[in-house]
Amino acid sequence: MSTRSLPFDEARIREITREYPTPFHLYDEAGMRANARRLNAAFAWNEGFREYYAVKAAPNPHLIRLLHEEGFGCDCSSMAELVLCERLGIVGEQIMFTSNNTKGSEYRKARELGAIINLDDITHLPFLAETAGLPDLLCFRYNPGPLRAGNAIIGNPEEAKYGLTREQLFEAYQQAQQQGVSRFGLHTMVASNELNPDFFVETAQMLFQLAIDLQNSTGIRLEFVNLGGGIGIPYRPEQEPVDLERVAEGVRQRYADMIVPAGLEPLRVLMENGRCITGPYGYLITEAIHHKQIYRNYVGVDACMSNLMRPGMYGAYHHITVLGKEQAEATSTVDVVGSLCENNDKFAIQRTLPEIETGDLLVIHDAGAHGHSMGFQYNGKLRSAELLLKEDGSVQQIRRAETLDDYFATLEFPAPVAEPAEK
Numbered sequence: 001m002s003t004r005s006l007p008f009d010e011a012r013i014r015e016i017t018r019e020y021p022t023p024f025h026l027y028d029e030a031g032m033r034a035n036a037r038r039l040n041a042a043f044a045w046n047e048g049f050r051e052y053y054a055v056k057a058a059p060n061p062h063l064i065r066l067l068h069e070e071g072f073g074c075d076c077s078s079m080a081e082l083v084l085c086e087r088l089g090i091v092g093e094q095i096m097f098t099s100n101n102t103k104g105s106e107y108r109k110a111r112e113l114g115a116i117i118n119l120d121d122i123t124h125l126p127f128l129a130e131t132a133g134l135p136d137l138l139c140f141r142y143n144p145g146p147l148r149a150g151n152a153i154i155g156n157p158e159e160a161k162y163g164l165t166r167e168q169l170f171e172a173y174q175q176a177q178q179q180g181v182s183r184f185g186l187h188t189m190v191a192s193n194e195l196n197p198d199f200f201v202e203t204a205q206m207l208f209q210l211a212i213d214l215q216n217s218t219g220i221r222l223e224f225v226n227l228g229g230g231i232g233i234p235y236r237p238e239q240e241p242v243d244l245e246r247v248a249e250g251v252r253q254r255y256a257d258m259i260v261p262a263g264l265e266p267l268r269v270l271m272e273n274g275r276c277i278t279g280p281y282g283y284l285i286t287e288a289i290h291h292k293q294i295y296r297n298y299v300g301v302d303a304c305m306s307n308l309m310r311p312g313m314y315g316a317y318h319h320i321t322v323l324g325k326e327q328a329e330a331t332s333t334v335d336v337v338g339s340l341c342e343n344n345d346k347f348a349i350q351r352t353l354p355e356i357e358t359g360d361l362l363v364i365h366d367a368g369a370h371g372h373s374m375g376f377q378y379n380g381k382l383r384s385a386e387l388l389l390k391e392d393g394s395v396q397q398i399r400r401a402e403t404l405d406d407y408f409a410t411l412e413f414p415a416p417v418a419e420p421a422e423k
């Protein structure tokens with residue numbers, strides 16, 4: 001029996017499939033907006049708080065615009081993500097450019113848009129100066145290395161390719177200041193899909209202490225700290241969502257205990273979450289098209305790993321609801337599989353679900369972040385459509401499904417082989 005509630009029922013999805021064939025991703029506008037407002041409300045104590053949505057999680061202009069209407073900025077990491085924001089009119093310090101191993105052309109674009117540039121390495125300071133010129137406002141990404149344990153998913157900071165060491169950080173701020181930079185921010189990202197709220201409070205504490213140390217040793221005063229993204233979501237039904245109010249209250253207390261007495265107020269708190277913003281509000285809808293019984297029982301669906309690669313790539317759990325059988329008893333243990341010629345193309349492995357019949361519609365949950373965006377065309381698989389379930393209950397296509405013409409568009413074909421000889 002499914003324990004997850006849905007903003008639609010089987011009848012509504014059947015209706016939608018008459019216009020838009022499966023598979024497709026469906027996003028819940030009302031859920032997304034309510035969640036965005038909740039995050040903003042939790043951090044309302046901090047003047048200047050802003051969430052910069054990690055565009056890579058769901059780079060669809062309709063979703064970005066909707067989140068922008070809720071006050072979010074955009075966290076970009078590539079040329080395409082910068083241009084996507086530009087085309088929406090989202091520019092200037094509404095963009096945080098947190099990239100790594102960055103090309104000069106990307107820094108030039110970020111500068112042209114007036115984005116907040118977050119440097120991933122001390123050598124990028126002269127590189128940026130040379131390729132694009134230094135802005136007034138600059139941010140550096142801190143990698144605490146042995147000073148902080150990462151979480152299981154992002155791994156040990158000492159082994160992560162991102163950011164500057166503590167020593168480099170102090171050096172970099174001073175060099176930047178000497179070269180005319182006058183406004184500063186500090187960033188870190190040490191967790192991914194972390195469900196422990198206290199982890200983020202500890203991250204804030206670490207950055208607040210660094211802000212104090214920086215002021216003491218260099219006189220440089222930060223304008224903001226960016227706690228990064230990484231707030232997890234309960235992919236499994238037995239997991240609890242992160243209590244955003246508890247995170248915000250914990251950060252507020254550290255701010256009151258550390259930043260206020262140090263005279264470093266006002267200090268803006270920023271975040272750049274992707275997963276917890278859109279993840280739970282996106283669903284991959286797919287139809288069961290085959291059954292196969294060999295050494296195990298398989299349910300073949302019309303979506304595959306190119307629509308959602310987290311299960312195949314990370315062994316990630318994604319909850320599945322069989323529409324119309326929400327209350328049915330789970331009696332059959334199956335692997336739910338796609339059509340890729342890869343044996344890790346499985347949405348669920350040995351999952352006990354209600355009896356699935358051909359033609360049943362399956363909802364794969366929590367596909368609203370790092371879902372469609374991680375899609376690929378391996379094996380000639382095409383990326384599916386994205387639909388928005390709007391607040392008024394209507395459905396709008398916000399990305400069409402790819403076609404074979406899209407697939408062939410970049411290929412150069414040689415002349416066809418000669419006609420077979422006449423018989």
Ligand SMILES: *Cc1c(COP(=O)(O)O)cnc(C)c1O
Nearest residue numbers: 054098229230231272273274275
């Ligand atoms: C991917 C990423 C994010 C978003 O991570 P989520 O787990 O989706 O919150 C934020 N910042 C940076 C630098 C990232 O690489």
